[in-house]
Amino acid sequence: MRAVSGISATERAVQGFRALVRPEVWSALVQAGAHREYEPGQRLFSQGDQSGWLLVLVAGRVKVSYAERAGDELLLAVRGPGDLIGEFSGRDDAPRSATIQTLEHCVAYALPQDRFADFLRTHRIYRELDRYLMAKVRQSAAHTWRLAHQPTAARLASLLLEVLASAGPEHPSPARIPMSQAELAVALGLARSSVASTLARWRREGVVETGRAHIVLLDVEAIEREAARV
Numbered sequence: 768m769r770a771v772s773g774i775s776a777t778e779r780a781v782q783g784f785r786a787l788v789r790p791e792v793w794s795a796l797v798q799a800g801a802h803r804e805y806e807p808g809q810r811l812f813s814q815g816d817q818s819g820w821l822l823v824l825v826a827g828r829v830k831v832s833y834a835e836r837a838g839d840e841l842l843l844a845v846r847g848p849g850d851l852i853g854e855f856s857g858r859d860d861a862p863r864s865a866t867i868q869t870l871e872h873c874v875a876y877a878l879p880q881d882r883f884a885d886f887l888r889t890h891r892i893y894r895e896l897d898r899y900l901m902a903k904v905r906q907s908a909a910h911t912w913r914l915a916h917q918p919t920a921a922r923l924a925s926l927l928l929e930v931l932a933s934a935g936p937e938h939p940s941p942a943r944i945p946m947s948q949a950e951l952a953v954a955l956g957l958a959r960s961s962v963a964s965t966l967a968r969w970r971r972e973g974v975v976e977t978g979r980a981h982i983v984l985l986d987v988e989a990i991e992r993e994a995a996r997v
């Protein structure tokens with residue numbers, strides 16, 4: 768697959784916790800939690816809160832955002848099926864490090880942190896959790912670099928590819944990006960007008976289709992080429 772900013776699209780694919788454990792361990796983890804369904808735009812965790820549970824996400828994409836005091840939120844990551852959400856607090860007993868909001872309808876299983884700790888012990892999967900956390904740290908570095916150094920179009924393209932990659936293989940419409948232009952602008956720390964004019968150009972070129980609160984990627988290769996421009 769073509770290299771994107773030195774990273775191939777395959778490497779860019781978000782690796783969930785599910786990919787790191789045996790299928791029967793993942794199933795047992797899901798069964799250990801309480802079934803929850805969330806509407807699009809629902810806030811699951813708020814940065815700074817103290818709460819003793821985490822989510823095992825099985826369907827739908829969420830955004831992870833960070834803000835300093837009353838400042839605008841900046842997007843840290845987009846995660847999807849196969850991910851753990853809210854596992855940091857259980858590791859370091861600190862408040863929630865970020866705010867989590869659903870981008871679309873989500874299905875997850877909720878587990879108290881102490882039950883998750885028991886699960887890690889019983890199934891001896893500390894190493895897998897370490898690898899998972901380190902993958903999140905590594906992806907954060909790439910994300911930060913893109914925010915700081917990529918021009919507008921490349922930054923926007925990178926985010927659209929991240930949302931696409933986080934959909935997971937079972938998603939019915941992964942190329943439908945459930946974010947408005949205003950939401951994309953806030954997420955990337957860009958002016959809304961810059962996002963609007965880039966999307967208008969891509970629309971004219973047949974690369975995307977835009978709706979009221981979503982974008983459909985019609986030509987992923989063209990978006991990958993845009994993301995590769997530094």
Ligand SMILES: Nc1ncnc2c1ncn2[C@@H]1O[C@@H]2COP(=O)(O)O[C@H]2[C@H]1O
Pocket residue numbers: 812831843844846851852853854855856857862863864865866867903904907
């Ligand atoms: N940089 C990041 N990349 C991916 N997920 C993150 C990142 N920062 C925070 N999170 C997730 O957001 C959650 C917020 O609550 P926690 O701090 O409990 O656990 C956090 C992680 O699951």
